[in-house]
Amino acid sequence: MSFADLGLSDELLKAIGESxxxxPTAIQAAAIPPVLMNRDLVGIAQTGTGKTASFVLPMIDILAQGRSRAMMPRSLILEPTRELAAQVAENFEKYGKYHKLSMALLIGGTSMGDQQKALAKGVDVLIATPGRLMDLFARGKILLSGCSILVIDEADRMLDMGFIPDIEQICSKLPATRQTLLFSATMPPVIKKLADKFLSNPKQVEVARAASTNTLIEQALVETSSRGKRDTLRKLLKAEDVRTAIIFSNRKTTVRDLADSLRKDGFKASQIHGDMEQSERIRELDRFKAGEINILVASDVAARGLDIKGVSHVFNFDVPWHPDDYVHRIGRTGRAGMSGKAFTLVTPEDAEAIENIEKLTSFKIPRVSGGGEAKASPAPEPETAVEEPKRGRGRRAKPRAEAPREIEPAPVAPAPVEREERPARAPREPQAERPRAPAREPRRENREPRDSEVADDGGWNGPMPSFLAFGFNTTKN
Incomplete structure (x- = not known):
């Protein structure tokens, strides 16, 4: 099947050919025809399958007819991150160069004034993150009543980032008679409920089992230790034919430290994480795409949706906390029919996380040696078996060397005897304290009338003199 068989326009086919x-990929072949027929659609596809083009291409032809109005975008595409939104904008520019469509990008980290000017002129395609869109809507700078096409991309990622309430609010402000397209790598119950609520009789397209991994990606678990992870990573980078690689870590601090360490070792490495300004992140991505650097150390902010051609390797410096993130991370390689390799550095502490990943993907990931450090990697498992004999030997050796120490506790035995003798003296102590008992009792009885001060002055235990009682009552009043 060719793109011409999908019913796309000649101008669009020309732009596709020049690209x-x-x-078409499987998701494109299945999704484009129903979208062109103005049907609602739920697309379930693993990352790296050409999902973005499956809604960008038909939207270009649909929007070719019509005219935009000020502050009222004709279509809306919601993306969970700035990087994904920018990537979709690049797709529209690439495939829509023979169409006169206007576009605006609403993302954080960029000038809101420029975005408002673009909206004031009127746009055919509005690509936005939920936060910035809700901000401008609250300011009265945008109207959604003229939007005829809504795309909710990376819906499961939206769920992870807590955007579902915002999406529901946005959907309530759109016209009821619209076309809605929802794309997701997985279909958890919350997303299913969202689709049932806001889509009308959608066509469901699923080109691969949810959470399955790309069969073109060669996966491996590299056993190492926590301290030896960096050495193992360096050996892999040198041993493998790495053209371009993305290294993922769970923490932003690790991303920064690892990128600095690799640069000191002579690697052309850079970093991208959530603490960086948007302009910095875009700059580093452009450097990576241009080949100025060939190793990009990233947090999960870059795990989903980034379409970078020719990534030969993915390295998981840390095993991801969530199994789904593993699928999206390694999906940065093996894209568009190309093969790739994904290595995950694992320590004994990662056993449960790996088990969850293999359970999700129904795939037993092969284990490989991590070179010099990998020889030490089996050590943690035998250590538990070796430690017991060592402890046994230690216990046998210690009684010989520390025989006097075992005798030392013997003096402790008389200690209880001495403590037992102390209770014998105890009766004397209560005898000394017995005279004090009556003094305490009057104090408790006299706390209410606050006569304790009088009792303390002279230790008087007899009846209170009348003049003192009078004086006390006067003070109290």
């Missing part, structure tokens, strides 16, 4: 594509 180097000849045949």
């Amino acid at each position: 180097g594509y000849t045949e």
Whole structure:
């Protein structure tokens, strides 16, 4: 099947051909025809399958007819991150160069004034993150009543980031008679409920089992230790034919430290994480795409949706906390029909996380040696078996060397005897304290009338003199 068989326009086919594509992917072949027929659609596809083009291409032809109005975008595409939104904008520019469509990008980290000017002129395509869109809507700078197409991309990622309430609020402000397209790598119950609520009789397209991994990606678990992870990573980077690689870590601090360490070792490495300004992140991504650097150390902010051609390797410096993130991370390689390799550095502490990943993907990931450090990697498992004999030997050796120490506790035995003798003296102590008992009792009885001060002055235990009682009552009043 070719793109021409999908019913796309000649102008669009020309732009697709100039981009180097000849045949549609499975998700594109299944999704484009129903979208062109104005049907609602739920697309479930693993990352790296060409999902973005499956809604960008038909939208270009649909929006070719019509005219935009000020502050009222004709279509809306919601993306969970700035990087994904920018990537979709690049797709519209690439495939829509022979169409006169206006576009605006609403993302954080950029000038809101420029975005408002673009909206004031009127746009055919509005690509936005939920936060910035809700901000401008609250300011009265945008109207959604003229939006005829809504795309909710990376819906499961939206769920992870807590955007579902915002999406529901946005959907309530759109016209009821619209076309809605929802794309997700997985379909958890919350997303299913969202689709049932806001989509009308959608066509469901699923090109791969949810959470399955790309069969073109060669996966491996590299056993190492926590202290030896960096050495193991360096050996892999040198041993493998790494053209371009993305290294993922769970923590932003690790991303920074690892990128600095690799640069000191002579690697052309850079970093991208959530603490960086948007302009910095875009700059580093452009450097990576241009080949100025060939190793990008990233947090999960870059795990989903980034379409970077020719990534030969993915390294998980840390095993991801969530199994789904593993699928999205390694999906940065093996894209568009190309093969790739994904290595995950694992320590004995990662056993449960790996088990969850293999359970999710129904795939037993092969284990490989991590080189010099990998020899030490089996050590943690035998250590538990070796430690017991060592402890046994230690216990046998210690009684010989520390025989006098075992005798030392013997003096402790008389200690209880001495403590037992102390209770014998105890009766004397109560005898000394017995005279004090009556003194305490009057104090408790006299706390209410606050006569304790009088009792303390002279230790008087007899009846209170009348003049003192009078004086006390006067003070109290």
